[in-house]
Amino acid sequence: MISLLDYGAGNVRSVVNALERLGETVKTVSGGEDIARAERLVFPGVGNFGSMMHILREKRFIEPLRDYLRAGKPFFGICLGLQALFETSEEAPDIPGLAVLPGVVKRFTVDLAVPHIGWNGIKARQPSRLFHGLRGDEKFYFVHSYHVVPDTTEAVLTATDYDYEFVSAVQQGNIVATQFHPEKSGPAGLALLENFLAATRESVVPRECPAKTTLAKRIIACLDVRANDRGDLVVTKGDQYDVRENGDVRNLGRPVDLAGRYYEEGADEITFLNITGFRDFPLKDMPMLEVLRQTSRNVFVPLTIGGGIKDYTDKDGRFHSALDVAAEYFRSGADKVSIGSDAVLIVEEVLRSGGSTGLSSIEQIARVYGNQAVVISIDPRRVYVADPGGVAHHVIHTAFPGPNGEEYCWYQCTIKGGREGRDVDAVTLARVCEQLGAGEILLNCIDRDGTNAGFDLELINAVWSAVSIPVIASSGAGNAAHFLEVFTATGTEAALAAGIFHRREISIAEVKQLLAPTVEIRRT
Numbered sequence: 001m002i003s004l005l006d007y008g009a010g011n012v013r014s015v016v017n018a019l020e021r022l023g024e025t026v027k028t029v030s031g032g033e034d035i036a037r038a039e040r041l042v043f044p045g046v047g048n049f050g051s052m053m054h055i056l057r058e059k060r061f062i063e064p065l066r067d068y069l070r071a072g073k074p075f076f077g078i079c080l081g082l083q084a085l086f087e088t089s090e091e092a093p094d095i096p097g098l099a100v101l102p103g104v105v106k107r108f109t110v111d112l113a114v115p116h117i118g119w120n121g122i123k124a125r126q127p128s129r130l131f132h133g134l135r136g137d138e139k140f141y142f143v144h145s146y147h148v149v150p151d152t153t154e155a156v157l158t159a160t161d162y163d164y165e166f167v168s169a170v171q172q173g174n175i176v177a178t179q180f181h182p183e184k185s186g187p188a189g190l191a192l193l194e195n196f197l198a199a200t201r202e203s204v205v206p207r208e209c210p211a212k213t214t215l216a217k218r219i220i221a222c223l224d225v226r227a228n229d230r231g232d233l234v235v236t237k238g239d240q241y242d243v244r245e246n247g248d249v250r251n252l253g254r255p256v257d258l259a260g261r262y263y264e265e266g267a268d269e270i271t272f273l274n275i276t277g278f279r280d281f282p283l284k285d286m287p288m289l290e291v292l293r294q295t296s297r298n299v300f301v302p303l304t305i306g307g308g309i310k311d312y313t314d315k316d317g318r319f320h321s322a323l324d325v326a327a328e329y330f331r332s333g334a335d336k337v338s339i340g341s342d343a344v345l346i347v348e349e350v351l352r353s354g355g356s357t358g359l360s361s362i363e364q365i366a367r368v369y370g371n372q373a374v375v376i377s378i379d380p381r382r383v384y385v386a387d388p389g390g391v392a393h394h395v396i397h398t399a400f401p402g403p404n405g406e407e408y409c410w411y412q413c414t415i416k417g418g419r420e421g422r423d424v425d426a427v428t429l430a431r432v433c434e435q436l437g438a439g440e441i442l443l444n445c446i447d448r449d450g451t452n453a454g455f456d457l458e459l460i461n462a463v464w465s466a467v468s469i470p471v472i473a474s475s476g477a478g479n480a481a482h483f484l485e486v487f488t489a490t491g492t493e494a495a496l497a498a499g500i501f502h503r504r505e506i507s508i509a510e511v512k513q514l515l516a517p518t519v520e521i522r523r524t
């Protein structure tokens with residue numbers, strides 16, 4: 001029996017699924033007495049340090065949790081479940097942590113993108129049963145802006161490099177905690193969790209520990225999901241956002257089945273974009289929650305869901321906030337939510353009023369679940385101009401002149417699936433969304449969508465250079481060489497594709513095989 005400390009924030013379903021996959025029965029803690037009676041306790045924390053500690057205090061979990069930890073019972077903390085063990089965090093400096101371990105939590109001060117998102121390695125600093133059967137060169141999934149800084153090295157289990165070295169796991173007696181997410185780290189993560197559960201395994205140091213770890217470039221499979229004319233939920237693919245062929249919605253497979261296939265092929269993340277036009281509001285209108293639940297049972301890499309994440313008033317007059325919608329997606333297995341058209345409208349209002357209200361969907365979700373949980377999906381198209389001087393947008397000099405020989409262009413953001421252009425450019429949108437709390441940019445391109453002509457490198461470089469959060473390149477991939485090109489010609493942290501994977505024109509494994517000699521990847 002495993003006791004799970006679920007304080008009500010983020011995706012704990014994947015942790016439960018991983019433990020059940022390993023043959024365990026999971027019981028959710030509902031009160032302090034459950035913590036006291038627990039034989040083994042798992043604490044997955046996500047989001048904001050201050051919010052987490054406030055909820056733990058409100059639920060009267062803090063003292064029972066401290067007593068449990070001081071008693072030396074088996075404990076596994078994940079992400080914020082690691083950070084909570086320390087005295088305080090720069091994320092909420094006035095709110096104390098559990099103070100079970102001496103030290104603080106600090107924000108990354110690096111020239112790289114923050115949050116630190118993706119697959120990175122670990123360097124063992126002491127023997128542990130967690131390493132049983134691991135080679136040592138495996139990569140695990142990280143998603144965080146803050147890291148722990150212990151006062152001493154005594155409890156340090158692993159270290160990881162991200163511009164500088166930081167502590168990525170601790171071990172003290174029966175207490176172990178990782179900054180990375182084993183439940184989202186594929187077979188290696190499941191093996192590590194299994195080793196925690198098997199208390200009698202010998203403590204070892206892996207044979208192939210790297211001298212320095214490197215963040216891998218991510219390959220992401222995207223599934224555009226919508227109902228066809230018969231009401232079946234299918235994966236489709238647009239051609240410059242037109243998903244119909246001969247009058248029917250293109251049907252490229254069932255979303256749960258395709259997600260499972262891409263996990264087996266080595267996808268580093270999977271993104272679902274719900275492109276159905278909602279008749280009521282998303283939690284009633286589409287079975288995407290069940291898609292997430294089913295997928296997360298067998299897919300142990302990060303899942304992102306986009307579509308309909310905004311404030312709604314349903315047909316019965318009930319109001320549902322974007323935070324409510326996001327919460328249901330997280331509880332059903334999503335790790336991140338993607339906001340598209342609504343982000344454009346939010347930014348327009350910020351630019352019009354000269355400031356934010358703190359009430360937008362971006363701000364609310366980031367405040368509760370953390371910046372890393374909010375992805376902004378940008379759908380721009382090129383607008384050519386002859387003279388950049390008269391344009392109130394971020395204009396670039398392009399190597400691909402327009403129809404009348406124009407040497408300059410800007411990227412107009414669109415809404416409603418690309419059908420409506422707005423008076424805001426992609427660079428400005430990305431910058432403002434970062435300021436509002438977004439943690440990642442999914443950068444599409446209407447001009448390249450479905451063309452197999454390769455990613456729009458000019459667009460990617462323009463946006464990537466303007467923000468300090470990770471950027472996912474999307475739209476236009478036609479072969480493996482396009483992935484190599486985008487990773488060597490831009491600084492983008494990840495690249496996403498859909499149609500070429502769905503139609504089996506190329507596999508994720510083949511993409512990684514081409515990248516491996518030149519680009520750091522996660523090997524499966």
